[in-house]
Amino acid sequence: MPRKFFVGGNWKRNGTRDTISKIVEEFNKGPSVADADVEVVIGVPFVYADFTQEKLRKDWKLSVQNCWIGKGGAFTGEVSAEMIKDAGIPWVILGHSERRHLPELKESDETVAIKVAYALANGLKVMACIGELLEEREKGQTQAVNERQLKAIAAKLKEEDWKNVVIAYEPVWAIGTGKVATPEQAQEVHEQVRAWVASNVSPSVAAEVRILYGGSVTAKNSVELAGKPDVDGFLVGGASLKPEFLDIVAAYK
Ligand code: PEP
Numbered sequence: 001m002p003r004k005f006f007v008g009g010n011w012k013r014n015g016t017r018d019t020i021s022k023i024v025e026e027f028n029k030g031p032s033v034a035d036a037d038v039e040v041v042i043g044v045p046f047v048y049a050d051f052t053q054e055k056l057r058k059d060w061k062l063s064v065q066n067c068w069i070g071k072g073g074a075f076t077g078e079v080s081a082e083m084i085k086d087a088g089i090p091w092v093i094l095g096h097s098e099r100r101h102l103p104e105l106k107e108s109d110e111t112v113a114i115k116v117a118y119a120l121a122n123g124l125k126v127m128a129c130i131g132e133l134l135e136e137r138e139k140g141q142t143q144a145v146n147e148r149q150l151k152a153i154a155a156k157l158k159e160e161d162w163k164n165v166v167i168a169y170e171p172v173w174a175i176g177t178g179k180v181a182t183p184e185q186a187q188e189v190h191e192q193v194r195a196w197v198a199s200n201v202s203p204s205v206a207a208e209v210r211i212l213y214g215g216s217v218t219a220k221n222s223v224e225l226a227g228k229p230d231v232d233g234f235l236v237g238g239a240s241l242k243p244e245f246l247d248i249v250a251a252y253k
Contacts, residue, residue: 006233009240063091174215190230
């Protein structure tokens with residue numbers, strides 16, 4: 001079965017009711033993807049999830065950007081997977097490099113893995129992010145870092161869980177920097193990731209799991225990246241706040 005192209009947007013901590021209304025109005029003008037070979041999911045800040053859900057076209061789906069791992073109760077300020085599910089939001093982005101590396105957050109591989117497993121167990125779908133820092137790439141550790149992050153996640157999942165996971169490879173040095181990985185660099189890593197999944201999860205999961213590239217994707221660079229055999233879509237930050245996101249959605253064609 002061919003892998004359906006997947007384009008995720010990550011609005012991060014951006015947006016107001018006003019700017020969201022405007023960009024959603026632009027997005028809603030784009031062609032329907034209901035019967036197209038592409039799936040589109042927008043990752044919004046919690047506080048604007050309902051607002052966006054009401055306005056956004058129904059052939060695109062919603063995601064949030066984090067979730068908590070305990071049912072109800074004494075976790076002041078947190079939003080649990082159960083609440084996200086109850087609010088009718090199907091997706092969550094987990095393990096984003098900002099949450100892994102910002103000194104105030106510092107989510108470990110283990111924390112990310114616990115979140116991924118908990119979200120899946122509570123009926124959410126997960127965009128699970130992995131990726132190396134610049135100094136790790138420079139030391140030749142790219143593959144080792146990605147495999148370490150993946151291993152932590154895989155250790156907590158059952159084989160059937162993977163049908164609700166997309167992997168987003170996001171080299172940290174390319175996120176928000178304008179320095180995009182070349183199509184060859186992306187393909188090299190995506191191939192390694194798929195091979196790791198084949199050996200450590202199963203060949204059928206490896207054949208089916210979508211591996212997205214994220215890091216300074218634009219309308220301009222998306223077509224060439226999308227042409228690589230193991231690039232099954234994108235996770236897009238900055239450009240997901242602009243009308244050009246529609247062109248990135250169309251890059252699968
Ligand atoms: C991201 O936030 O996941 C991301 C890839 O950002 P950008 O596209 O802005 O580099």
